[in-house]
Amino acid sequence: MQQEKIVGAEVPALELTDIQKSFPGVKALKRASFACRAGEVHVLVGENGAGKSTLMRIIAGVWKPDAGTIAVNGQRVEIAGPQHAQSLGIAMVYQDTRLVPDLDVSQNIWLGREPGGRLLVDRKAMDDGAREILAKLGVSLPLDVPVRDLEVAERQLVEIARALTSNPAVLILDEPTSALDAAEIQRLFAIVAELKRQGTAVIFISHRLPEVFAIADRITVLKDGEVVGTVDRDAINHEQLVAMMVGRELALAYPPRAAKVGQERLVVRDLTSPGLFRDVTFSVRAGEIVGLGGIQGNGQADVVRGLFGLLPHEGTVTLDGENAAFATPAKAIKAGFVYIPGDRHREGLFMPHSIRENISLPHLAGWAGLGRVPADREQDELRRAMSSFAIKAHSGEQAVRTLSGGNQQKVVLGRWTIGTPKVYVFEDPTRGVDVATKLEIYRRIRALADAGAAVILVASDLLELIGLSDRVLVFSDGRIVDEVAGADATEERIVGSAVDANSPDAQAGDIAANISVQSNSAAPAAAASLPARNVLGRYMAPMLLLGLIAILSFATAQFSDFFLTSRNVSNIAAQVAPLALVALGQFCVIVLGGIDLSVGPVISLVTGIVSYIAVSEGGAGVVEASAIALAAGVLTGLVNALLIVKLRIPDLIATLATYSVVFGLALIVRPSPGGLVSDTFLNVFEFSFGSVPAVAIVILVLYLAMELLLVRGRLGQRLYAVGSNAEASTVVGINIGVVRTAAYVFCGLCAAGAGLIVAARIGSGDPQAGATFTLSSVTAVVVGGVSVFGGRGTAIGVLLGAVAVGVMQNALNLMQVSAYYQYIWTGGLTLLAVAGFSLRLSARRNRR
Amino acid sequence: MRRAFNALRHNPVWVAVALLYCVAGLVSPAMLKTEQVLNILQVTAFLGLVASGQTIALLVGGIDLSVAGVVTMTNILATSLMMGQNERIAPAVAICIALGVAVGIINGILVAFLRVAPIIATLAMNAILFGAALVYTGGAPFGSSAPAFNQLGQGSVLGLPASALCWLVVSLILAYAMRRTTLGRWIYAVGANEIAARFMGVPTRLVLVLAYSLSALFAVLGGLLITAYIGNPSLGIGNQFLLASVVAVVVGGTALTGGIGSVVGTIAGALFVTLLNSFTNIAQASTGAQYVIQGVLIAFSVIIYRVIGESAETR
Known part of the structure; x- marks a missing residue:
């Protein structure tokens, strides 16, 4: 096998020669050379900051080298960008997954490269292609399930599948195992072996050495931006490789274990939190470091979070004999129980x-x-x-x-x-720090124990866990399944007991076989049952809303005979039209995770403009007024986009600024209500077919078109992708600046259009005409079930949201309720909708 | 000298206030008279108080657009409850404060417990309050504030306007408390990193509720003061504060991202906005033009502070 590869790989699939790259103050790469052959797994190792990621980003076209050459299949190339790299057959799977949680599996796999026409994508081709690629990987996933509902390992499969859509000759996997457990790693390795067999050159970045030896054909070591050397796996052993990486043996790194331990300090008995961990019993003595290990996500981290008062739990906990079942972190800290979380950026520091x-x-x-x-x-x-x-x-x-x-x-x-805490809990205390600091941190932790504290260590790096702990408790599926003295612990023992304790179908040995068996049986069933469920999921909020509107209409009809007359219905349609139009624009902005406060003043400004231009009878000025008004809307949108996209001002403050400016302009144009709009203008915008206003029909068509584009169009993929995960969108080559700009311009345009309708309705100019639209457009959008965090929502829902607001308004009018109440119920309705949405979201999160 | 220079570099808003004052003085020498200065201080007080509260909302990473509604509600309630009688001052003030704080608590609960985006929660609350004021008065506000109470807004102490003294004393106490008490430091911490704050034992939700309550409380104080100044009820009197309070805070150097900024900066920001308004008044600019300038100012100061922040980083 070894022989075959070397023969078949005279011309490297990818060759880098003397690559140099500097950043301000740092030389990240110094004349680094590197070659990868077709059909080999080439592992790149090195400490943090050795230059691995820089090198990979250069290959993937994210960065350009300062000097050096890159050759693909012997042809010298200049890689212009990520898209170009892909067209050259280079694909990269990033360490942190770059998927769009709100799009489904197929959409994620094809994101940025969807087959189909200019406007619409070809869903069938997407599904067929996705199924084919997943089959090649030997796995099967339901294609129309949103990625947010997948497990971490499944997400990574989607990411790999996405990389394979371009049929790459070179596949880069950047630390793909960091979020996976042992079983999932086995599956990944099986996939890599299959790709290798098919002739792909796989570049695999890792710093877990056992893994490196398990998968590599050749290994290249990077250190301080230089290539230390490239070696065949069989020509080197563990210690030699470590020596190449760090320049010294790592065996001395851990401080000596506790010579003797004191009495029990922390005693945990039958600790249980449904769904996370159960019947956890252990104790930690003074001077002792107890490691909680096993495969990540089996309850270790949850147990310490529970003890610290961050998760509800049952069971008894005592600290130095006293009750220590803490309900909040504040109480834990006060009692001398401290928890140092692993993710310092997110959970530990106040950066500014x-x-x-x-x-x-x-x-x-x-x-x-x-x-x-x-x-x-x-x-x-x-x-x-x-x-x-x-x-x-x-x-x-x-x-x-x-x-x-x-x-x-x-x-x-x-x-x-x-102070003098009694119990320390460290979670991955050396994540992302250099070797020297690592050693210092190990010494510190040991010193704290030596001074009499009880120490709990949760570490995803098993070597660190073993090296530092006096005892290791192995977790599996929320329970402690094994206990090993630190001196006797090995990776094999820990992983072994963690896996053995699991259900029999998850044994590490033949995971790969298992997966393919699963895939065969699961595929047809999943494909058959899903479409119905997803339509239901997508239109749940609109259907609820439709029900509410029906109930409201029914109730009002009991009060007033006039309500259901065609005259009143056409009234409602005319009333809803401008709101629905602004809401459509607002929806596009909110689905991107933004907000546009300037829509209200734009409407006011437009009525002002119209009241000066479209005044002469006989039709003059109607076209001019409409054109100028729409131009004003577009301009406002462009300014918003400029502030938000180019100048990176938060949307809220940027559109508050334009709100003020446009409102000022509206006041300058028309300081107080006045002017008389010509009848021609009224006739154009108030035209109706029978009792159905023409603008209402136009707006309905707009909504239906938008919904179609959202579900099957390229536009929908872009909107949902950028709103859900902007970074993921950038990686696949979507220009998020363009998408955002388009949304704000469209929103400005919609507001201006609504302004024209409003001008026709009131027949004059009024600087306050749009005042209520800023809030009510947001109301319609959130009532329509759109998430204010972006990425989720339907156009149909928004339309119904606007209709609900209109019907409510009309109903209250008919019931002779003072118009003053309008402010109160719009506000109340908005709060209800948003609070209801977030409650539903958190209920869903709790269920999982 | 050097320290003074450094202090200025870290507080560009004070430089801006000084420059603006000089320019205004050049254009219109009347601006340089003592009485004009005192007059500006007197009217800055209302915005100053409201903006001090707004600072806290921005420091916890939120925003409070309901201050406008709170000011209007306070004005309507205070005048209708006092009916021009001195003995009714205490209960009227107490009721205004209680209601205002209740609004703040509801805002806080919406944001902290129901996870409603602050802008939407407070925008909706603002509409509700404005509607409530309309319904309460039936569109025709009534009553007036008591003569003794009006002294707060119109009188002076030792030659200084009473309203300015109220504002400066209360705001400086707040500024001190924000920097030097546990509670203030918790507010900064929650704004900078809510998750980390929770892990450090900070009762984050309580802090959020408290922050919005403080914001509302300061809006009530601003509303009381402006009521004492004008003496009458006026529907929509709070609307001018919706944008202006945010402008003052942002000009004063508080970031929208939370955890960065200061109440002292906001004091200067409020002065700047008021100076600018009286300057544009002198220049006979229309209300419309003032809104335009205000909007430009918001965008401009965010950019300026970012540039300053980035240059400090590279140093």
Whole structure:
């Protein structure tokens, strides 16, 4: 086998020669050379910051090298961008998955490359192609399930499938195993082996050495931006490889284990949290480090979060003999139980704030209650914390954001040198820090234990867990399944007991076989039952809304005979028309996760414009007025887009600014209501077929077209993709700036159109004419079931939202309720809709 | 000297206030007279108080657009409850504060517990409050504030306008509390990183509710002061504060992303906005033009602060 490869690979599939790349202050790559043959798995290893990611991004066309050459199949190329790299047959699967949670599997696989025409995509071709690729991977996934409902490992499969749509000659996998458990890793390896057999050159980045030896044909080691060397896997052993990576043996890295441990400090008995963990019983002694291990996501992290008061749980917990079942983190901290989470950016640090503020935050309540913080004490404690952890900074007032990763981690840890906590919980304490800092952190953690604290360690890196712990508790499916003394622990033992304890169909050995068996049986059933469910899912909110409108209409009809007359219905249609039109624009913005507050003033401005231009009888000015009005809308949208897309001002503040400017302009044009719009203008915009207003028909058609484009059009894919995950969209080559700009311009245009309708209705110009539309357009959108976080919603829902608002207004009018109440119920309805949506969302999250 | 220079570089808004004042003085020497300065201080007080509260909403990463409704509601309630009688001042003020804080608590619950986007929650609340004021008065507001109460808005102490003193004292206390008390530091922490704050034992939801309550409380105080100044009820008197309070806060250097900014900056921001308004008044610009300028100012200051922040980073 080895022989075959070498023979078949005289011309490398990909060859990089003397690549150099610098960033301000750093030389990321220094004359790095690297070649990968067809049909081989080439593993790239190196410490953090060695230059692996830079090299891969250069190959994928994200960055351009400063110097050096790249050759594909012996042909020299200049890679112009990600799209170009793809057309050259290079595909990349990123470490953190770049999928769009709200699009389904097929849509994600084809995102940015959908087959089909200019406007509409060919769904059947997408499904067929996706099925074919997934079959090639030996797996099967339901194609029309939103990616947000998939497991992490399944998402990664989707990502790999997406990379394969371009039929790449070179596939780059950037640390693909970091979020996977042992069984999933086995499956991934089976897929990689299959791709290799089909002749793909696979570049695999990793820094888990056992994995490297399991999968590599050849290994290239990078260090400080230079290639240390490329070796065949069989020509090197574990220790030699480590030595190449770091320049010394790693065996000495861990501090000695506890010589003797004290009495039990933390005692946990029968800890249970439904769905997360159950019957967890263990204790930690003074001076002891207890590691919680196993395959990630089997309850280890949840248990410590439960103990810390972040998750509801049952069972008894005592700390030094006293009850320690904490309901909140504040109580845990007060009792001396501290938890240092693994993701420091998300869970540990306040980036814009000073080191001082970061370090003292959890101690403030203890020092001062809710009152005045003692400045002297704060300074003393800060000095001690900084010196004991050797934090490198100009002063304690330096913003944490400006520190290096290692120093940031020291701030996270140094925070807890203040006071004398009894129990420390560390979660991945060395994630993303350099080797020197790692060793220092290990020593610190051991020192805390030696000083008498009880330490719990949750680490996804098994070597770290084994090296540092006195005892390791192995978790599987929310239970402790094994306990090993640190000195006797091995990766094999931990993974073995974690996997053995699982249900028999998940045994590590023949995972690959298992998957393909599953795929055969699962595929037809899934395909058959899903479409109905998804239509139901998509139109759930609109159908509910339709029911509500029906009930409301029925109730009103009981009160007033006039309500259901064709005259009143056409009234309602005329009333709803402008709102529905603005709401359509607002919807496009909100589905992208934005908001446009400027729509109200645009309507006011347009009525002002019209009241000056479309005034002469005989029809003059109607076209001019409409054109100028629409131009004003487009211009407002462009300014919004400029502020938001180009100048990166948050949408809320940007459109608040244009709100003010446009409102000012409306006041300048028409300081107070006045002017008389010509009859010709009225006739055009108030024209109706029988009792059906023409504008209402036009708007209905617009909505139906929008819905079609959302479901089957390229436009829908773009809108949902950008709204749901802007970064993922960029990676597949969608220009999110263009999509956003288009949405704001469209929204401005819709507002201007609504302004024309309003002008025809009131027959004059009024600087306050649009005042209520800013809120009511948002109301229609959120009542229509659109998520204000972006990525979700239907046009039909928005239309019904606008209709609901219109019907409500009409009904209250007929019931002689004062118009003043309109403000109250629009506000109330908005709050209800948004709060209801977020409650539904959190209920769904809890269920999972 | 050097320290003073540094202080200015870190607070460009004070430089802007000084520059604007000089320019206004050049255009219209009347601006330089003491009485004109005192007059500006007197009328800045209303916006200043409302904006101080708005600062807190922005510091926790939100926004409070219901301040307009709260000011209107306070004005309508205070005048209709006082009916021009001094002995009714205390209950009227108490009721206004209680109602305002209740509004703030509801905003806070919507944002903290129901996870409604702050802009939508407070925009809707603003509409509800405005509607409530319309319904309460039937469109024709009634009553007036008590003479003793009016002293707050119209009188002076030691030659300084009473309203300005109220504003500065209350806002400086708030500024101090934000920097030097546990509660203030919690507000900054929640704004910078809510998840991390929770992990540090900060009762984040409570802090959010408190932040919106404080914002509403300051809007009530601003509403009371402006009522004392004009003495009459006026529907929609709060509307001018909706945009202006956000402008003052943003000009004062508080970021929309939360956790960055200061109440002291907002004091300067409020001064800047008021100065600008009186300058445009002198220049005989229309209300429309003032709105245009205000809008441009919002966008402009966000950009300026970003540029300053980025240049500080690269240093």
